[in-house]
Amino acid sequence: AQSVTQPDIHITVSEGASLELRCNYSYGATPYLFWYVQSPGQGLQLLLKYFSGDTLVQGIKGFEAEFKRSQSSFNLRKPSVHWSDAAEYFCAVNGGNKLVFGAGTILRVKS
Amino acid sequence: DAGVIQSPRHEVTEMGQEVTLRCKPISGHDYLFWYRQTMMRGLELLIYFNNNVPIDDSGMPEDRFSAKMPNASFSTLKIQPSEPRDSAVYFCASSSDRGNQPQHFGDGTRLSIL
Numbered sequence: 001a002q003s004v005t006q007p008d009i010h011i012t013v014s015e016g017a018s019l020e021l022r023c024n025y026s027y028g029a030t031p032y033l034f035w036y037v038q039s040p041g042q043g044l045q046l047l048l049k050y051f052s053g054d055t056l057v058q059g060i061k062g063f064e065a066e067f068k069r070s071q072s073s074f075n076l077r078k079p080s081v082h083w084s085d086a087a088e089y090f091c092a093v094n095g096g097n098k099l100v101f102g103a104g105t106i107l108r109v110k111s
Numbered sequence: 112d113a114g115v116i117q118s119p120r121h122e123v124t125e126m127g128q129e130v131t132l133r134c135k136p137i138s139g140h141d142y143l144f145w146y147r148q149t150m151m152r153g154l155e156l157l158i159y160f161n162n163n164v165p166i167d168d169s170g171m172p173e174d175r176f177s178a179k180m181p182n183a184s185f186s187t188l189k190i191q192p193s194e195p196r197d198s199a200v201y202f203c204a205s206s207s208d209r210g211n212q213p214q215h216f217g218d219g220t221r222l223s224i225l
Contacts, residue, residue: 090154
């Protein structure tokens with residue numbers, strides 16, 4: 001069965017600093033991978049997705065993620081974080097059955 | 112375009128009462144998903160529908176939970192009788208494909224059972 005691990009429960013970065021959120025997945029074939037963001041009191045908003053092809057995918061709000069098959073990873077990155085990026089971020093994998101979410105990483109941005 | 116619409120946004124009720132949560136998916140989407148989010152268990156898929164038919168309800172916690180989709184534009188999740196441990200945020204999501212297209216989420220219903 002597919003699974004997703006987000007090893008960092010909380011991350012704090014300074015505004016303007018770079019960001020990398022880690023995600024590791026378990027699935028036998030090439031998965032469909034997603035990153036979602038959830039602001040307090042809101043639903044989940046899609047940041048980006050990977051299906052196939054170029055392993056570096058661009059998303060909204062200046063985010064990007066890189067699929068690395070050899071490491072079973074799909075890490076999310078942003079070169080310069082803004083205070084409005086403070087939220088919870090979820091990585092998800094869909095292997096053709098159900099969308100399985102990681103536990104989430106809460107991002108705090110300090111000024 | 113309107114997104115996924117859920118109602119109510121907040122519900123507070125006493126233990127033992129019936130609770131009905133409502134969802135209107137995005138027009139044209141033929142998959143609808145119900146999730147529950149708690150601090151302890153994170154996001155859990157409860158049930159999903161394809162073309163109004165329940166496909167997988169293995170995530171429904173107990174017989175007290177039931178879900179229906181009478182037409183392509185409306186779904187309900189019902190809890191009867193409700194218990195304090197049902198307190199959570201319930202999300203509805205829809206997509207045009209089970210796996211290849213992303214799911215679009217509503218803003219959720221925050222349910223508190225006293």
